[in-house]
Structure formats: structure tokens, C-alpha cells
Amino acid sequence: MKKRIAILPGDGIGPEVCEAATTVLNEIGTMFQHQFEFVYGDLGGIAIDKTGNPLPKETLTICKNSDAVLLGAVGGPKWDTLPGEQRPEKGLLGLRKELGLFANLRPVTIYDALADSSPLKDEVIQGVDLVIVRELTGGLYFGEPRERRGEGKEELAVDTLVYSRKEIERIVRKGFEFAEIRGGTLTSVDKANVLESSRLWREVVDEVAKEYPNISYSHMLVDNAAMQLVRNPRQFDVIVTENMFGDILSDEASMITGSLGMLPSASLSEDGPGLFEPIHGSAPDIAGKGIANPLATLSSVAMMLTYAFSMTEEADVLSAAINDVLEAGHRTADLTSDERAVLSTTEMTNQVIQALTKKAVNS
Ligand SMILES: NC(=O)c1ccc[n+]([C@@H]2O[C@H](COP(=O)([O-])OP(=O)(O)OC[C@H]3O[C@@H](n4cnc5c(N)ncnc54)[C@H](O)[C@@H]3O)[C@@H](O)[C@H]2O)c1
Numbered sequence: 573m574k575k576r577i578a579i580l581p582g583d584g585i586g587p588e589v590c591e592a593a594t595t596v597l598n599e600i601g602t603m604f605q606h607q608f609e610f611v612y613g614d615l616g617g618i619a620i621d622k623t624g625n626p627l628p629k630e631t632l633t634i635c636k637n638s639d640a641v642l643l644g645a646v647g648g649p650k651w652d653t654l655p656g657e658q659r660p661e662k663g664l665l666g667l668r669k670e671l672g673l674f675a676n677l678r679p680v681t682i683y684d685a686l687a688d689s690s691p692l693k694d695e696v697i698q699g700v701d702l703v704i705v706r707e708l709t710g711g712l713y714f715g716e717p718r719e720r721r722g723e724g725k726e727e728l729a730v731d732t733l734v735y736s737r738k739e740i741e742r743i744v745r746k747g748f749e750f751a752e753i754r755g756g757t758l759t760s761v762d763k764a765n766v767l768e769s770s771r772l773w774r775e776v777v778d779e780v781a782k783e784y785p786n787i788s789y790s791h792m793l794v795d796n797a798a799m800q801l802v803r804n805p806r807q808f809d810v811i812v813t814e815n816m817f818g819d820i821l822s823d824e825a826s827m828i829t830g831s832l833g834m835l836p837s838a839s840l841s842e843d844g845p846g847l848f849e850p851i852h853g854s855a856p857d858i859a860g861k862g863i864a865n866p867l868a869t870l871s872s873v874a875m876m877l878t879y880a881f882s883m884t885e886e887a888d889v890l891s892a893a894i895n896d897v898l899e900a901g902h903r904t905a906d907l908t909s910d911e912r913a914v915l916s917t918t919e920m921t922n923q924v925i926q927a928l929t930k931k932a933v934n935s
Pocket residue numbers: 585644645646647648649661664832833834849850851852853854855856857858863864865866868906
């Protein structure tokens with residue numbers, strides 16, 4: 573099967589982890605006789621440097637004309653002093669909005685082999701299997717007005733947290749759908765004791781819940797949820813929450829697995845191409861050193877195979893290869909303090925390729 577994939581490497585470690593992804597996709601293409609065509613586009617800081625715009629029109633066109641989009645990461649100190657509208661992150665937000673990617677899935681999967689990599693105790697993390705369903709095109713990230721007013725001590729900065737009933741309904745429905753598919757439960761996370769938008773959110777969850785009488789659900793305040801994720805993450809199955817809360821909770825949840833370099837994501841729309849990216853950023857502190865963990869990106873490729881192409885067997889083989897590599901003790905620097913055992917990004921990717929090859933031989 574032929575599939576066209578827009579690759580947006582972006583900034584910092586983005587190009588390094590995207591190279592890992594294309595290498596692995598080529599291997600899977602060979603194994604399963606698929607043709608993956610890569611079309612490259614600029615997003616973020618690199619796009620600003622080349623065109624003055626973090627989301628050039630050409631990039632948007634490439635994405636819209638593809639079957640799926642793979643993103644590395646955007647941003648970095650070089651562009652940190654630019655005005656908000658011209659920052660690399662604005663390019664990513666614009667892309668999410670333009671592609672209508674309202675549903676962001678961030679699964680937190682535990683690998684037994686990584687039990688020692690998590691700062692949390694083994695008995696706390698054993699058996700954790702949860703997914704954060706994050707609203708991605710609304711809330712504080714997009715609300716208007718967003719501005720600076722006044723001067724001196726009177727200067728004000730304004731961000732607006734706004735959600736429509738329609739926006740809440742569609743993401744909450746996704747949350748319930750996932751809980752149904754997983755045969756699990758739903759926790760809706762909000763701040764309804766303070767925020768009006770959260771009170772509407774809670775009302776909508778209670779209404780949508782009536783369509784899913786078999787799904788047990790509950791509400792939790794976000795500050796408590798942040799604590800519960802560390803105290804007892806096993807209590808969660810599907811967490812549905814708004815944009816900003818989902819951003820923060822997913823970075824927190826990544827440490828259950830042992831590293832931010834492990835968590836993948838899929839951003840889905842009603843009908844257009846999905847976008848697949850690790851949840852981490854451009855990691856300026858390690859960019860260019862060739863030591864970034866590629867596994868979050870490779871797991872994002874597995875999510876692409878599943879959600880964009882319905883290639884579930886291919887996705888399962890890739891996920892199993894990642895598990896095999898970790899079981900065999902291979903680690904990038906973020907996963908171990910044992911310097912002798914550290915692999916570079918390329919070495920880790922090659923281990924995944926070898927594990928895939930073994931699976932092809934054995935099947
Ligand atoms: N989706 C995205 O493109 C995205 C996501 C988050 C942050 N950012 C941007 O990235 C830049 C840096 O942000 P930050 O430093 O707060 O967050 P970050 O996620 O880039 O890095 C946080 C820490 O995690 C480490 N880390 C992240 N990914 C890793 C990997 N794959 N392997 C090993 N270690 C890894 C980094 O080295 C760093 O110490 C900012 O400009 C921010 O806006 C972009």
C-alpha cells in the first residue's frame with residue numbers, strides 16, 4: 573500500500589528523532605511491502621529562519637495533501653525572544669488548528685524492563701496503562717483576546733480561557749469512546765471549583781455520559797489529579813481533559829514510564845490527516861549531540877500505523893520490537909545512569925531495526 577507522509581523535523585532534536593522514524597518506516601515498508609513516500613516541510617524555528625513564518629503556506633499544503641504528518645519538535649532559545657505570534661510554537665499551534673486536530677491521545681505505557689528507570693517505586697508503576705485524551709484546539713492556547721495593554725506598573729497581559737459546549741462535547745465523546753474500546757473507565761479532569769469553563773465542562777461530561785451507560789466515570793480536580801498520578805497512577809484508565817491541563821499532566825505522567833523521551837502522541841481530526849509526534853520538545857540541552865531517545869517518536873510511528881493507516885499488525889510488530897530492545901537492556905542516556913551502557917540515537921534505532929528484522933525472519 574502506498575502512503576504519503578509529511579515529515580516536519582523542526583528544531584533541536586526534532587531532525588534526529590525524525591531520521592530514526594523514517595529509517596524504521598522504510599524497514600517496515602520493506603517487511604510488509606508498503607511504500608511510504610516522505611515529503612519534507614519546514615515548521616517552527618527552521619521555517620522562521622528560512623521564510624520568516626513558523627508555518628509557511630507550503631508546509632500546510634504538504635500536510636493537507638498527505639495521509640499523515642510526522643513531527644519532530646519545534647522551538648529553542650534562538651527564537652525565545654520573538655513576539656508570541658512569531659514564535660516557533662505558534663507554527664505548531666497554527667498547524668493543529670488548521671488541520672482541526674482537536675483530539676490528542678497520549679498513552680502512558682509501562683515497559684517492565686524500565687521499572688528501574690522511573691523515579692517512582694516499582695509497586696506504584698506496575699500495571700499502569702492509561703491514556704490522556706487532551707483537547708488540542710481550544711482553551712487558553714487559542715482564546716481571544718490575547719494581548720498586552722497599558723504601560724509601566726499598569727501594564728496587563730491577557731490570555732483567555734474559552735470553551736464552547738460543542739468543543740467540549742466532541743472531545744468528551746472521544747474520551748468515552750476510548751474508554752468503551754478499552755473496556756475501562758473515564759476520569760474527567762477539570763478545575764470546576766474555580767473556573768467557569770470547567771463548570772460547563774463538567775455539565776457536558778454528565779450529559780454525554782448518558783450515551784455511555786456502561787462506562788463508569790468520575791470527575792477529578794486537576795490539582796488532585798496531579799497528585800494522584802504520582803500516588804496511585806493505576807487508578808486511571810482514560811483521562812479526558814482540556815488543553816493546558818493535558819499538556820502539564822502528560823509531561824508529569826511520562827515519568828511513570830521513566831523518561832519524557834518515551835511518550836508518543838497522536839493528534840486526530842474529524843476526517844483529515846492525523847499528526848503524530850513525541851510529547852517532548854526540541855531538548856536544546858542535548859540537541860546536536862546524537863543522544864536523544866528516539867523511542868517516543870518510534871512509538872508515535874506505531875500510533876500512525878494504527879490510527880492513520882489501520883496497519884495494526886505492523887504497529888504491533890514495531891511496539892514489540894521496541895519492547896524487545898528494552899528487554900535486552902539497551903538504553904539511551906535518559907534511561908540509565910550507567911554510562912557504559914549508553915546508546916546513541918542511531919545505535920538505539922539500529923537496535924530497533926535489528927529487532928524488527930528478527931521478527932521478519934521468525935514470522
Ligand atoms: N511538540 C513540540 O514541538 C514541543 C513540545 C514541548 C516543548 N517544545 C519546545 O521545546 C523547547 C524546549 O522545551 P523544554 O526544555 O521545556 O522541554 P523538552 O521536552 O524539550 O525537554 C525537557 C527535558 O527532557 C529532555 N528530553 C526531552 N526529550 C528527550 C529525548 N527524546 N531524549 C532524551 N531526553 C529528552 C531534555 O533534554 C530536557 O532536559 C521549547 O522551545 C518548547 O517550547 C516543543
